Amino acid sequence: MPAQGMGPGLIWGLDFAADGTPSPVARCDGDTTGVFRWLHLNLADHGTRQWIADAPDLSPQIRDLLLAPDTHQRALVDGGCVGCVLHDFERDFDIADTDRIGALRIALTPSLMLTTRLHPLRSADIARGRLERGGAATGPAQALDLLVGAITGNIADIARSLGNDVQQGEDAFLDGHHLPDARDLIRIRRRLAQIHRLLTGMRGVFQRLEEDEELPETLRPTVEKLVQRLQALDGDILGAQSQLRLLRDELDIQSAQRTNQNLYILSIITALMLPATLVTGIFGMNTGGMPLASGAHGTLLAALVAAGAAGLTYWLLRWMGFMRR
Numbered sequence: 001m002p003a004q005g006m007g008p009g010l011i012w013g014l015d016f017a018a019d020g021t022p023s024p025v026a027r028c029d030g031d032t033t034g035v036f037r038w039l040h041l042n043l044a045d046h047g048t049r050q051w052i053a054d055a056p057d058l059s060p061q062i063r064d065l066l067l068a069p070d071t072h073q074r075a076l077v078d079g080g081c082v083g084c085v086l087h088d089f090e091r092d093f094d095i096a097d098t099d100r101i102g103a104l105r106i107a108l109t110p111s112l113m114l115t116t117r118l119h120p121l122r123s124a125d126i127a128r129g130r131l132e133r134g135g136a137a138t139g140p141a142q143a144l145d146l147l148v149g150a151i152t153g154n155i156a157d158i159a160r161s162l163g164n165d166v167q168q169g170e171d172a173f174l175d176g177h178h179l180p181d182a183r184d185l186i187r188i189r190r191r192l193a194q195i196h197r198l199l200t201g202m203r204g205v206f207q208r209l210e211e212d213e214e215l216p217e218t219l220r221p222t223v224e225k226l227v228q229r230l231q232a233l234d235g236d237i238l239g240a241q242s243q244l245r246l247l248r249d250e251l252d253i254q255s256a257q258r259t260n261q262n263l264y265i266l267s268i269i270t271a272l273m274l275p276a277t278l279v280t281g282i283f284g285m286n287t288g289g290m291p292l293a294s295g296a297h298g299t300l301l302a303a304l305v306a307a308g309a310a311g312l313t314y315w316l317l318r319w320m321g322f323m324r325r
Helices: 048-054 061-066 124-130 140-175 180-213 220-283 298-320
Strands: 010-016 021-026 037-041 074-078 081-089 099-111 112-117
Touching: 010 074, 021 048, 037 048, 037 061, 048 112, 048 140, 061 074, 061 081, 061 099, 074 124, 074 180, 081 140, 099 140, 112 140, 124 140, 140 180, 140 220, 180 220, 220 298
Parallel strands: 037 112
Antiparallel strands: 010 021, 010 037, 074 081, 081 099, 099 112
């Protein structure tokens, strides 16, 4: 396999023979040694942008799509050439999985596939790894299937990990031990929503391609399969979102029940203490003729009166039904 930085803006490139055997590409404009060529380019390199602008195999509209600054997901078919902008998760040099989304720009002709990006993306690494392990791309349909399969495979792994986190939180809630942290649930919810938006946009891209009458017939079965795959994966994401929503509802209900219980107890204590507070307030007035002021046991008698008032209030609350659970 080719090494990094082997040409202006070229990250890696492969020529595929008719039997699927890959051979490295040293230069973007070098002679083709197979039936199909796949070039993965760095758009941050000025040489790449110039090479794309002058590429004779690409129509002006496809060249504009590859070089445009906007990153929303879309597709274009022009003169037998297919162009797409798809979203994928970026990676860092030391972190393979990030929550940053980057744009992967694709151009497909019968004999060439260009993939370009500004920042490193997970799908390119996964696709290259599959090619190194014996994968083949002898035509645009196979190359597109392999690339989108790399994107969906990575998303499926992330979705599986998030689904496991939701299930663990649900098990902890049902067992009553170590309730899930609200910040963790918010993180999972944000990531699931991010993936859902990514898959919805990507599925819309391939649905529009599927309905485009100019789409090459060799690509149509692959596009139809990709639509179904994306729909199934998005269904898994929606299922995880639904499960997370139920867990959050249960946690909210439990939290509301605890709050209501605490308010109930506080209300009962307040009701019991009000008569006793009234008694102590009366005996604390500095006025003449205060009862029990001259007796030896006035304080004890006043305390008994306060306790009796609280007891009478408790009996009244039970008789009226406020003490029932």
